[in-house]
Amino acid sequence: xxxxxxxxxxxxxxxxxxxxxxxxxxxxxxxxxxxxxxxxxxxxxxxxxxxxxxxxxxxxxxxxxxxxxxxxxxxxxxxxxxxxxxxxxxxxxxxxxxxxxxxxxxxxxxxxxxxxxxxxxxxxxxxxxxxxxxxxxxxxxxxxxxxxxxxxxxxxxxxxxxxxxxxxxxxxxxxxxxxxxxxxxxxxxxxxxxxxxxxxxxxxxxxxxxxxxxxxxxxxxxxxxxxxxxxxxxxxxxxxxxxxxxxxxxxxxxxxxxxxxxxxxxxxxxxxxxxxxxxxxxxxxxxxxxxxxxxxxxxxxxxxxxxxxxxxxxxxxxxxxxxxxxxxxxxxxxxxxxxxxxxxxxxxxxxxxxxxxxxxxxxxxxxxxxxxxxxxxxxxxxxxxxxxxxxxxxxxxxxxxxxxxxxxxxxxx
Amino acid sequence: xxxxxxxxxxxxxxxxxxxxxxxxxxxxxxxxxxxxxxxxxxxxxxxxxxxxxxxxxxxxxxxxxxxxxxxxxxxxxxxxxxxxxxxxxxxxxxxxxxxxxxxxxxxxxxxxxxxxxxxxxxxxxxxxxxxxxxxxxxxxxxxxxxxxxxxxxxxxxxxxxxxxxxxxxxxxxxxxxxxxxxxxxxxxxxxxxxxxxxxxxxxxxxxxxxxxxxxxxxxxxxxxxxxxxxxxxxxxxxxxxxxxxxxxxxxxxxxxxxxxxxxxxxxxxxxxxxxxxxxxxxxxxxxxxxxxxxxxxxxxxxxxxxxxxxxxxxxxxxxxxxxxxxxxxxxxxxxxxxxxxxxxxxxxxxxxxxxxxxxxxxxxxxxxxxxxxxxxxxxxxxxxxxxxxxxxxxxxxxxxxxxxxxxxxxxxx
Numbered sequence: 072x073x074x075x076x077x078x079x080x081x082x083x084x085x086x087x088x089x090x091x092x093x094x095x096x097x098x099x100x101x102x103x104x105x106x107x108x109x110x111x112x113x114x115x116x117x118x119x120x121x122x123x124x125x126x127x128x129x130x131x132x133x134x135x136x137x138x139x140x141x142x143x144x145x146x147x148x149x150x151x152x153x154x155x156x157x158x159x160x161x162x163x164x165x166x167x168x169x170x171x172x173x174x175x176x177x178x179x180x181x182x183x184x185x186x187x188x189x190x191x192x193x194x195x196x197x198x199x200x201x202x203x204x205x206x207x208x209x210x211x212x213x214x215x216x217x218x219x220x221x222x223x224x225x226x227x228x229x230x231x232x233x234x235x236x237x238x239x240x241x242x243x244x245x246x247x248x249x250x251x252x253x254x255x256x257x258x259x260x261x262x263x264x265x266x267x268x269x270x271x272x273x274x275x276x277x278x279x280x281x282x283x284x285x286x287x288x289x290x291x292x293x294x295x296x297x298x299x300x301x302x303x304x305x306x307x308x309x310x311x312x313x314x315x316x317x318x319x320x321x322x323x324x325x326x327x328x329x330x331x332x333x334x335x336x337x338x339x340x341x342x343x344x345x346x347x348x349x350x351x352x353x354x355x356x357x358x359x360x361x362x363x364x365x366x367x368x369x370x371x372x373x374x375x376x377x378x379x380x381x382x383x384x385x386x387x388x389x390x391x392x393x394x395x396x397x398x399x400x401x402x403x404x405x406x407x408x409x410x411x412x413x414x415x416x417x418x419x420x421x422x423x424x425x426x427x428x429x430x431x432x433x434x435x436x437x438x439x440x441x442x443x444x445x446x447x448x449x450x451x452x453x454x455x456x457x458x459x460x461x462x463x464x465x466x467x468x469x470x471x472x473x474x475x476x477x478x479x480x481x482x483x484x
Numbered sequence: 485x486x487x488x489x490x491x492x493x494x495x496x497x498x499x500x501x502x503x504x505x506x507x508x509x510x511x512x513x514x515x516x517x518x519x520x521x522x523x524x525x526x527x528x529x530x531x532x533x534x535x536x537x538x539x540x541x542x543x544x545x546x547x548x549x550x551x552x553x554x555x556x557x558x559x560x561x562x563x564x565x566x567x568x569x570x571x572x573x574x575x576x577x578x579x580x581x582x583x584x585x586x587x588x589x590x591x592x593x594x595x596x597x598x599x600x601x602x603x604x605x606x607x608x609x610x611x612x613x614x615x616x617x618x619x620x621x622x623x624x625x626x627x628x629x630x631x632x633x634x635x636x637x638x639x640x641x642x643x644x645x646x647x648x649x650x651x652x653x654x655x656x657x658x659x660x661x662x663x664x665x666x667x668x669x670x671x672x673x674x675x676x677x678x679x680x681x682x683x684x685x686x687x688x689x690x691x692x693x694x695x696x697x698x699x700x701x702x703x704x705x706x707x708x709x710x711x712x713x714x715x716x717x718x719x720x721x722x723x724x725x726x727x728x729x730x731x732x733x734x735x736x737x738x739x740x741x742x743x744x745x746x747x748x749x750x751x752x753x754x755x756x757x758x759x760x761x762x763x764x765x766x767x768x769x770x771x772x773x774x775x776x777x778x779x780x781x782x783x784x785x786x787x788x789x790x791x792x793x794x795x796x797x798x799x800x801x802x803x804x805x806x807x808x809x810x811x812x813x814x815x816x817x818x819x820x821x822x823x824x825x826x827x828x829x830x831x832x833x834x835x836x837x838x839x840x841x842x843x844x845x846x847x848x849x850x851x852x853x854x855x856x857x858x859x860x861x862x863x864x865x866x867x868x869x870x871x872x873x874x875x876x877x878x879x880x881x882x883x884x885x886x887x888x889x890x891x892x893x894x895x896x897x
Binding site for chain 2 (some may be wrong): 089092093096123126127129130131132133134135137138139141142144145148149151152153154155156157159160166167169171172216217218
């Protein structure tokens with residue numbers, strides 16, 4: 072196959088009604104008329120997945136994961152043929168494919184399977200025959216032809232994986248926001264549209280609150296160097312390109328300010344400093360599927376340390392007894408827990424080797440009277456814990472301090 | 485595999501709601517506790533198939549058959565895992581299987597595929613492991629893994645085909661009627677429950693109005709000698725066994741009276757008697773998917789004949805212009821069409837070699853003042869065309885004349 076391929080992924084909102092499916096089909100038809108070979112990945116229509124799960128819970132309180140996967144996979148195998156028949160009606164040859172038919176091979180972990188490989192024979196043959204392939208996202212099959220789903224961000228992952236397997240020129244993610252912004256535009260009126268962002272920056276942004284694209288999809292894009300274009304299903308203008316190399320002028324120190332509210336902080340006080348203690352504390356949380364973030368262990372010169380970590384506030388009630396039990400096991404002195412917090416993060420590859428960025432962040436927050444209750448950093452990210460109530464003011468102050476404010480105040484998005 | 489297998493098929497009404505799915509699961513659990521190995525075939529829940537087709541028509545007026553098959557196949561792949569998870573909740577190990585996973589291989593005729601073979605490896609392995617298999621009915625895949633549906637009576641056909649492939653001891657068809665009756669019990673109060681009926685008789689009954697079981701399912705049962713048990717999803721008592729050899733006492737001459745209303749009759753007058761004429765007339769009807777029944781060609785000593793046939797009255801409007809055009813092509817004199825008719829049929833292997841059955845039928849109708857507008861026969865069936873208005877009186881008269889009346893008048897079914 073010589074001509075390159077474009078992948079377009081449309082989320083549940085974009086295909087939420089028959090009328091929207093017709094709009095999406097018109098958009099695909101346009102791309103085809105421009106001479107592109109197109110593979111489309113679709114999510115389930117609107118609330119279909121939730122409705123199927125609700126149906127399961129009407130027959131039993133605890134459906135087996137394998138059967139739940141069999142059930143929810145129908146969401147995408149309903150939307151895919153609807154879109155394909157709509158394309159056919161517009162005179163665009165198209166064919167819908169299940170995950171199996173599209174060659175998406177996965178691990179056997181039901182409800183959270185990983186894509187192992189994409190066998191592209193069928194896809195290539197259909198593209199060669201001049202057809203648009205409409206692939207049911209979020210699903211694949213194991214070697215034994217067992218149907219699995221990919222968990223959160225599943226359809227994004229399908230799209231980028233297909234892009235990698237077909238060596239696509241770009242993977243377009245159509246969504247209900249029109250770009251990645253330098254901060255949440257609902258909070259910062261002068262948030263800037265980001266034209267280009269690096270995979271690393273996008274991963275950090277996603278990890279700290281920018282929910283546009285799931286990190287695992289970004290990771291595959293990074294690994295196979297597939298440009299990912301995040302853009303609006305409803306508007307024409309380009310959105311944000313996620314790429315390996317940023318254009319020179321966009322390599323500013325700080326690219327964006329992300330925030331996430333409703334965070335809780337748990338501190339285990341007086342933890343005996345010996346091997347295996349951290350495992351004893353965090354394993355029960357992992358087993359309860361509670362996602363732990365920002366772990367800080369205080370450096371101590373005694374034989375005791377304090378361990379602090381954050382979790383979603385909604386997990387706090389379930390987490391505390393687990394942590395108390397673990398603390399008792401390891402012989403710690405106390406467990407303190409508090410909610411009502413938010414994470415404020417600045418992200419940017421440009422801050423690598425740029426001294427003073429952290430200092431400026433802390434000073435900005437201090438000048439705004441915002442107390443910092445914890446700090447965590449990566450090479451290209453600094454995160455501060457602050458109170459929920461002060462989060463938005465903090466985002467705005469940081470956005471201004473790092474010279475991210477757009478020259479124009481945006482109106483309606 | 486030594487122990488034999490039972491197939492149980494549950495139709496759309498039987499699995500129409502979560503509550504009904506739970507009832508069906510309880511019934512299956514009971515069969516499993518009796519020591520049976522069970523393969524279940526399910527239809528789509530209630531109106532799901534119609535809803536999916538309606539959804540297709542909201543995106544395009546003429547969905548391609550291939551995509552429509554992809555879409556409607558979801559009906560059964562939704563009900564199957566729901567039933568399997570419900571069984572699991574009752575402590576019965578169970579696994580749902582798509583047509584593909586159950587090894588149902590079909591021809592590529594979308595929306596009317598035929599089952600070519602059932603590859604039973606997976607089914608046998610699951611049964612061997614002690615699991616109930618819940619198979620999505622109505623669907624299969626081609627060699628190229630294209631999803632096809634089987635058309636009318638599809639899930640019944642899946643069930644009997646699986647029974648044949650697994651050499652099942654019986655194929656139980658659970659439905660909303662509790663047995664095959666000697667006549668429609670809504671019309672004949674003294675209709676008799678038929679305990680046993682031969683495949684041939686059932687085929688004739690199905691062809692002339694007894695809509696309980698699709699003829700193609702009966703044909704497979706006949707070919708592989710699989711006993712088919714038609715019974716109620718909601719009641720315990722046994723229904724009707726469809727078998728090869730009737731018990732001696734049940735080999736009466738006439739077993740049942742079937743009727744079908746809203747029939748139209750078309751007569752082509754003065755058709756030149758030469759080869760190819762019938763093909764010219766009936767091919768366009770076949771292409772328009774109009775089902776033609778009871779064809780009678782009058783024997784003539786001239787070089788012209790009259791051809792009469794029946795169709796469903798609902799097809800009449802579409803059929804007449806097609807027939808007129810064909811009549812013109814072959815140089816026939818006229819086309820006459822009339823609706824408002826019904827088919828009255830008596831069926832029974834016992835009438836083979838029993839003289840006087842036809843005569844008694846005609847005399848009975850004549851004594852009831854019922855005019856016969858056409859006659860057609862097979863070896864074990866005689867059908868008369870009468871007016872719709874006289875159909876029910878005719879059924880009752882024939883039921884009495886052939887000594888089918890039950891000794892007790894039945895109340896509520």
